[in-house]
Amino acid sequence: MKYLCANWKMAMTQSGIDEFFSRFSFSKPDVQTILFPSYVHLSHVHHQIQAQPSQGSLQWGAQDCSTEKSGAFTGEISAAQIQDLGATWVMIGHSERRQRTAETAQTLSAKWDRATEAGLNVLFCVGESLEQRKAGQTLAVIESQIAVVGSRTSFLLAYEPVWSIGTGLVPCEKEIEEVHLFLKKRLGSQTLGILYGGSVKTDNANALAAINGVDGFLVGGASLTAASFQEVGSVFNLTYPDPSFNR
Numbered sequence: 001m002k003y004l005c006a007n008w009k010m011a012m013t014q015s016g017i018d019e020f021f022s023r024f025s026f027s028k029p030d031v032q033t034i035l036f037p038s039y040v041h042l043s044h045v046h047h048q049i050q051a052q053p054s055q056g057s058l059q060w061g062a063q064d065c066s067t068e069k070s071g072a073f074t075g076e077i078s079a080a081q082i083q084d085l086g087a088t089w090v091m092i093g094h095s096e097r098r099q100r101t102a103e104t105a106q107t108l109s110a111k112w113d114r115a116t117e118a119g120l121n122v123l124f125c126v127g128e129s130l131e132q133r134k135a136g137q138t139l140a141v142i143e144s145q146i147a148v149v150g151s152r153t154s155f156l157l158a159y160e161p162v163w164s165i166g167t168g169l170v171p172c173e174k175e176i177e178e179v180h181l182f183l184k185k186r187l188g189s190q191t192l193g194i195l196y197g198g199s200v201k202t203d204n205a206n207a208l209a210a211i212n213g214v215d216g217f218l219v220g221g222a223s224l225t226a227a228s229f230q231e232v233g234s235v236f237n238l239t240y241p242d243p244s245f246n247r
């Protein structure tokens with residue numbers, strides 16, 4: 001199975017989502033598509049998917065959740081509330097959340113526990129900064145970030161170099177492969193798949209999908225229009241020379 005995930009961040013409006021769905025027709029039995037709209041659009045996405053039975057295999061989720069179960073936490077959204085809206089996924093540890101809210105291993109772990117209690121699947125994000133890569137610390141940073149995983153299973157993992165998100169900069173194939181194979185070795189039996197994220201576009205998706213250990217994409221900017229998102233996803237239809245790419 002390959003995974004095609006959209007991170008809509010703080011973009012999109014209801015009419016933008018309607019426009020997306022009016023043009024979106026990507027559906028492959030061997031590619032699971034998962035949309036991550038902002039909290040306020042979870043219901044709208046749900047209604048759009050229900051209105052179009054051909055999109056019944058689409059899954060969706062939130063971009064974060066609270067460390068708390070419920071209670072006096074103004075402005076926060078609990079995993080149970082996300083599940084109550086029909087969503088089945090939550091993203092945890094995106095670098096933009098890590099940076100803006102100074103998330104620690106402890107808070108990430110608490111979010112993951114709340115998600116599991118609520119029955120949500122987790123997409124966990126890791127990735128190094130440019131300074132860390134330049135200092136040769138990439139694998140050490142990733143290693144420390146995945147300590148949160150512990151014995152958890154059946155989650156998606158996204159490798160997203162922080163310096164690649166929204167910049168148009170992408171690590172070379174060898175660099176991506178090195179991290180993915182490292183993650184496979186450490187967590188291969190626990191994850192559903194290991195995704196690459198960071199400036200995935202229509203013109204590089206083909207080459208990125210062919211990298212050993214890449215089980216799918218987490219796509220930001222290029223997921224905002226149906227045309228570019230499905231063009232990115234279409235690369236998973238290809239038959240790669242190495243049969244291990246076709247899992």
Ligand code: PEP
Nearest residue numbers: 165166197198199220221
């Ligand atoms: C992201 O925010 O997770 C992301 C991968 O963004 P972009 O594709 O725009 O780099």
